[in-house]
Amino acid sequence: xxxxxxxxxxxxxxxxxxxxxxxxxxxxxxxxxxxxxxxxxxxxxxxxxxxxxxxxxxxxxxxxxxxxxxxxxxxxxxxxxxxxxxxxxxxxxxxxxxxxxxxxxxxxxxxxxxxxxxxxxxxxxxxxxxxxxxxxxxxxxxxxxxxxxxxxxxxxxxxxxxxxxxxxxxxxxxxxxxxxxxxxxxxxxxxxxxxxxxxxxxxxxxxxxxxxxxxxxxxxxxxxxxxxxxxxxxxxxxxxxxxxxxxxxxxxxxxxxxxxxxxxxxxxxxxxxxxxxxxxxxxxxxxxxxxxxxxxxxxxxxxxxxxxxxxxxxxxxxxxx
Numbered sequence: 001x002x003x004x005x006x007x008x009x010x011x012x013x014x015x016x017x018x019x020x021x022x023x024x025x026x027x028x029x030x031x032x033x034x035x036x037x038x039x040x041x042x043x044x045x046x047x048x049x050x051x052x053x054x055x056x057x058x059x060x061x062x063x064x065x066x067x068x069x070x071x072x073x074x075x076x077x078x079x080x081x082x083x084x085x086x087x088x089x090x091x092x093x094x095x096x097x098x099x100x101x102x103x104x105x106x107x108x109x110x111x112x113x114x115x116x117x118x119x120x121x122x123x124x125x126x127x128x129x130x131x132x133x134x135x136x137x138x139x140x141x142x143x144x145x146x147x148x149x150x151x152x153x154x155x156x157x158x159x160x161x162x163x164x165x166x167x168x169x170x171x172x173x174x175x176x177x178x179x180x181x182x183x184x185x186x187x188x189x190x191x192x193x194x195x196x197x198x199x200x201x202x203x204x205x206x207x208x209x210x211x212x213x214x215x216x217x218x219x220x221x222x223x224x225x226x227x228x229x230x231x232x233x234x235x236x237x238x239x240x241x242x243x244x245x246x247x248x249x250x251x252x253x254x255x256x257x258x259x260x261x262x263x264x265x266x267x268x269x270x271x272x273x274x275x276x277x278x279x280x281x282x283x284x285x286x287x288x289x290x291x292x293x294x295x296x297x298x299x300x301x302x303x304x305x306x307x308x309x310x311x312x313x314x315x316x317x318x319x320x321x
Contacts, residue, residue, distance in 0.1 A: 016286040017044055023293035029067035029090075031289070032057060034076065035227045036281040039252035041071045041289060048253065050228045051076065051125045052140035052321060059083045059318060069292060070300075071284045073098045077300040078129040082307045082314060092288035094298040096280045098126055100212070103182030104161030106130035112158070116178060119158045122148065123313070126184070127161060129302055133309035138317040141211050142226035144169050147320045148177070164188075168211040168218055186278045187212035190245045191269035195220050198243045198264055205241035205264065208233065213245055221245070234258065248275035 021044070024031065032054050033045035042048045047057045058068060058080040067088045070077040075098055077091040109131055113121055123135035132138060139147045148169055151157065159166040160180030164187065170177055190213050199205070208230045209221035218224055223233045227250045234242050234254050244251060245266040254263045265275035292298060
């Protein structure tokens with residue numbers, strides 16, 4: 001992707017929002033945003049969701065748009081470009097990477113696959129387009145169990161890159177998938193000790209946990225699921241307090257949809273911060289969104305031959321979902 005200009009002029013949020021809406025109309029653009037980006041971006045986006053929902057929305061809603069802006073991390077922009085090759089796909093900041101995707105270099109993953117012939121390769125969507133192209137089917141945290149259970153119980157499966165999500169799926173399905181040793185730096189930082197302290201203060205609060213967390217944290221959960229699943233649970237539950245162990249950006253949507261409820265973020269184990277943020281997601285800002293719409297950059301570009309290979313496992317995921 002092109003290098004980006006990350007300098008932000010010192011103007012107010014309302015003025016930036018007005019510019020963004022004006023540019024969006026001029027460029028015939030739609031804006032997609034992940035639950036983990038800042039709430040100001042979620043509020044101005046045309047659609048907010050988790051990885052699966054954003055992929056589905058990109059495939060479904062792009063027909064009338066010329067430009068799609070993906071406020072999230074780079075692999076999400078790549079996925080949109082693969083699904084919408086005839087559209088201009090932009091990201092607000094080209095430095096918005098992903099620690100989980102980075103934990104699975106395509107060349108090393110390819111060697112791992114070659115060392116285990118006869119295995120079906122199932123990859124988490126949080127991967128580079130090169131890793132997607134090496135895969136037979138993709139999953140998200142929201143559909144992983146469903147997709148994996150569509151294969152015979154004795155199927156030999158490589159699952160990558162998230163070892164925690166893979167271990168969780170193994171535990172609930174009775175599978176014995178071969179796991180790539182990767183992880184998300186945000187979800188790895190949650191600890192049982194932090195949850196115990198919060199439970200002492202909020203003893204009736206359900207604990208909501210993303211399956212990218214370590215197994216001891218997952219075992220403390222009242223509900224395990226993707227960001228969309230955790231959001232739905234919180235909205236449908238009669239509880240008033242909720243302890244949330246996933247990236248803190250989701251709390252914006254939770255509080256917006258249920259202002260009468262109290263959502264408490266679990267802090268990272270190795271910090272005095274009150275919540276656990278993904279620094280990559282937080283690189284997305286209103287100023288950068290304005291800039292990318294105005295300048296048409298950074299633009300996501302994917303080699304067409306690579307995109308064709310990556311499209312097959314993406315489409316298979318969408319079909320199974």
